[in-house]
Each structure stands twice: as C-alpha cells, then as structure tokens.
Amino acid sequence: xxxxxxxxARYPVSFxxxxxxxxxxxxxxTEEGLTENVGVSGVLIYLPRKLPTVGSKVELTVTEHSxxxxxxxxxVIRLERNxxxxxxxxxxxxxxxxxxxxxxxxAGQTIASEKPDDLDEW
Numbered sequence: 001x002x003x004x005x006x007x008x009a010r011y012p013v014s015f016x017x018x019x020x021x022x023x024x025x026x027x028x029x030t031e032e033g034l035t036e037n038v039g040v041s042g043v044l045i046y047l048p049r050k051l052p053t054v055g056s057k058v059e060l061t062v063t064e065h066s067x068x069x070x071x072x073x074x075x076v077i078r079l080e081r082n083x084x085x086x087x088x089x090x091x092x093x094x095x096x097x098x099x100x101x102x103x104x105x106x107a108g109q110t111i112a113s114e115k116p117d118d119l120d121e122w
Contacts, residue, residue, distance in 0.1 A: 008040040011107035017045055019088075021058040035062070038107040040100050042091045043074070051086055052076050060090060062103050070102045071095065 014034045023029050033047040043060070052058050054076050061071040072095030080087040092099055 008104075009108065010037045010039040010042075010044075011104070011111045012037045013107045013110050015062050015064040015103070015107070018061045018063055019045070019047060019052070019058050020061075021052045021056055023052075035107075036087060038104055040104045041096060042077075042089065045088050045090065047086055047088055051079055051081070051088055054079055057093070058090065064106075068102070070098055072099050
C-alpha cells in the first residue's frame with residue numbers, strides 16, 4: 001500500500017484555470033479547465049481536451065479573479081487518462097508563496113464557508 005506523502009490539507013474546489021506548455025513540433029499549447037483539489041504545493045486539475053506529458057513543466061494560471069490572476073510554474077507528475085474526465089496532477093516548482101496565500105488559503109476559506117447539504121428526511 002502506497003503511503004500518502006502530503007503534508008497539508010487538500011481542498012476539493014473548482015477554480016477556473018488556464019494551462020500553457022510547449023510541445024515539440026506544435027509549439028505552445030493553451031488549455032482551459034478546472035481545479036479538482038488544491039494543495040499547498042500541488043494541485044489536481046481537469047483538462048477536457050489535451051494533456052501535457054508527464055515530466056513536462058507548465059504555466060498554471062488560476063483565473064478565479066480576473067483582476068488578480070495567480071500564475072505558477074508546475075511539473076506534471078501524473079496523468080489520469082479517463083476519457084470522460086481526464087486529469088493532471090501537478091507539483092508546484094515556482095510561485096508557491098503566492099499560491100499558498102492567494103489560492104490554497106482561499107480554497108480553505110471557500111470550503112469552510114460552504115453550508116452542508118440538508119439531510120434528507122427518512
């Protein structure tokens with residue numbers, strides 16, 4: 001059994017994102033998607049069309065607030081090639097201080113402010 005190496009909470013929030021990376025032969029690729037869960041030094045994202053390759057570096061921009069977008073550099077560590085819901089796991093390599101303050105903490109506040117669903121009456 002693989003041990004979970006995360007050292008901080010991950011928050012299951014959907015923030016709009018833009019991801020850019022370079023591909024050999026085709027040049028720069030830009031895709032839009034959503035975060036699936038947000039950690040202090042990593043993130044799982046959903047990209048509906050094209051996926052970067054494992055090991056490649058990408059520029060990830062959280063576009064939740066158009067007047068205050070947050071961009072970081074990340075490395076692709078894993079792909080989930082589910083045709084219905086393809087995902088990319090990223091490890092942040094640059095811009096982590098800004099990420100923690102503006103994205104991760106905001107994600108935690110978003111989760112904390114959500115009201116739980118009302119329980120169904122039996």
